Amino acid sequence: MTAFRSLSTAMIKGFLRDRMTLFFVFLFPLMFLVVFGLLFSDPGSDKTKIGTVGDGPVLSALEQTGALELEKYGDSATARQKVNDGDLPAVVVVDGDQVEVVFAASDQVAAGTVIGIVSGVVDKMNLTAAGVPPRFTVEATSVEDASLKPIQYLTPGILSWAISISGVFGSALTMVSWRKKQVLRRIRLAPVSTTTVLTSRVLVSVGTAVAQGIVFVAVAMLPLFGLQLTGQWYLALPLLVLGTMAFFAIGMLVGAFCKTEEAASGAANLIIMPMAFLSGTFFPVENAPAWLQAVSNAFPLRHMNDGMLDVLVRGKGIEALLLPSAVLIAFTLTIGFIAARVFRWED
Template sequence: MFKGFYRDRLSVGFSVLFPLFFILIFGTVLSGGAPSATKVVQVGAVPLIDQLPAQARQELGQALEITSADSLADAVEQVRKGEVAAVVQQDGDTLSVQYSSADQVTAATVRGIFDAFVNAANIAATGAPPTYTLQTSQVEDESLQAIQFIAPGMIGYGIAIGAVFGAAMTLITWREKKLLRRLRLAPVSTVSVVASRVVVSIVVALVQLVLFVGVSMLPFLGLRLSGAWYMAVPLTIAGTLAFLAIGLFVGSVAKTVEGGSGLANLITLPMAFVSGAFIPADSGPEWMTVVAKFLPLSYLVDGLKDVLVRGEGPAAAVVPIVVMLGFAVAVTLVATRFFRWDTA
């Protein structure tokens, strides 16, 4: 079983090198850097901005990178092309902001910044002191980096594809080579064969966990563990069993290695996006949040985030483990209905 895994370059690439590549790329690019300011073009004189005190102008510059232009048409064209987020100009007491709705997040950011800016200017113009003040702070430690959110998602994704591809490709290959039929007739119990596959998959998943966490903790990436991080081990085992069940299903219904590989990707890749392994699940439409509740990867990723970076205790891993084990049992029962010993 172990020889079959590390001799299969496709399985090793998808389960180890592929997630590790994402950790290194996303972690290096996103970790430690301050968010870039939104680019805005100022056309002509905008007294509301030009006459700001130095301190206020500096604070505005942290959110907006403002450049000047003489032509409104050229500036609007830059917005259409996505080169800048918005064009701002002032006519008397009216501040005009033109933006593109193609990027709704950036558009909302620009509108929010200028809305707050104009409201503050109106209050200042009245000469009355503000009744309310705003105090903001982040809930995480200031040293928290993007890798804290990237690593658990990539670990979960790596475990998922390692178990799915490992089980599916082994089953399909053995069926094509008539090895399953020989194992059935050989003096080796089916339980021994299945147990070997499960043990190998769990060991590979635990190696993935150690490797991915170790790489993520390198100084230039900066992962910091907090909470009951040791609960990542039972979470990994439960997740492996859940995705082994999916691999068993894929290996049972697919007739060729190519078909099995395509079906495995068709299941795991969309699941990674919907479950929050690549992007936060709640950043998508509402239906994604609903669907994620039925996917094992969402429980694995959320559980890993809770115990690795959110500082949660062992209890945070209980529900994800129970759900993934239940999922494993249910899918295994379904997969056995499609299982075949040979291609005939």
Template structure:
């Protein structure tokens, strides 16, 4: 037992003294969360797009001025007034996505309540079609706003109306989706990549061989590694959650014990996979590429930065097979939805199966020395 605690303490000291560990395992995830959370949306559920729109009001009536005000209030639109020539130039130069021209006569036509008959359009949109996504969003938002403004001006009463009902019980934004993904990425990288590189390095340098020559049991060595990394992951997870809470107001709506349980389960699973890679690799130089080959696909198909349902159908079988997706879903379920263990029995079962299989393989393939 004394050897176990000494090994655990020694490993924690190695973590604290290794600048790369602090930078890559703690500061980098926090930086990613701050950068993505700032640029893509916060926890308040605000718009995740922002279009620069220039407007030239050549009509200059109460109707046209009210339309400009309504456009300015529309979420996602950054509206500024300018002249026709300046507005066209800004779109051509890429300084604005949409230029709206309100032509003279718009107010007069609205005052007749549509009785003047059909004639030329008095609202023109100028867009750069080389960016179809932005052009489609901009034209759709502005046309809907103009259509609503037209109906209000002529007092249009639709015979059939629709009602929007929000069933979201909590104010969730992209940052609430992102933070559990950052936790999964941190657990994956710290344990799979970290264990593979560390164990392969110690084996090549003869550290494991010298340990083998002592009364130290392999089970005690592995237990010390597991304990140290579990403590490190717990500290990192709490740090990330605290930054998310104080900077973006991200909450954990579920059980903290259940959240820590899945962090522990993910840590053990990816540590076991890391031990397998360390056993397959003969040198640290070969361990890192093998670990990268395993982790790189997981980062993009594990639901870390975007929902897995957005992935092509061809990748869905891979998503259902790898453990990172289930870990991310479980963390997201606990944090965002307040899910309980019975509701998360599928990810818990899959992660447990991965842990059992990978730990068994790691035990059978582990070696102290380079063969």
């Protein structure tokens, strides 16, 4: 225990004295949380602005949907030019009983939304005019609280990304630095077991992850951002630990192959950044192509993101940890075994 305590204390002191490491572990990912939190703190109007030409019950019904913001024009030529210039996604031209939708093909999402709303309104008015009662009705219900803010979804993903940075960079750079400075050689010759060295480094990584979680949640819960913890939020702690272990194993593998800190930093970035984008850290991965979603399932960060989102936002219980935990444990054992096989005490 004396050797374990001494190694742990030395690693903590080295971590706290390295300003660059502190920046990339805490401030760098926290900057993303603050920037995205400020950008999306006021989502503004969720209405799609379109142009209209003419008058009549169709336009009145469109305005009553609450999903469209109508901007009236006196003639269709001016309105069409607005669409052509990219100022508006679509224009609805009403001429008696004829309704025409002119849309910009370059903005397919907004155009599809407008066409769907206009078609729905016209179909409903046709049924009403024909005196035919509707056979089917639609009821839309959100599974999450409508009061949830974007920070609820940003925090889990960016926090998981911060854990991955800390785990990979911390273990990789430490191993390369210690091997380069002959620290590993001295430890090997000292009466200290490899298990003691490894567990002390893991303990420091887990402690850092917990500190990151506390800082991130505390910042996100400020009134400026308004994070609200839901359900059994404390179940995020096991995910923090398991995620740290998985990314620690990746860092050990990177450190086993790299000979300089620069090479280790470049290799770690090459792994972490694509993984972050493909795992739903900055945008929903559900919007990606099907094959890319399948690829993302191979990344531990994807499963950590999903688990953190379930327990922090969606209010799910311990059942939400089963799949992410199983994947993270399997990933840790597999990559850890490979890292142990290629581990080198000296260059």
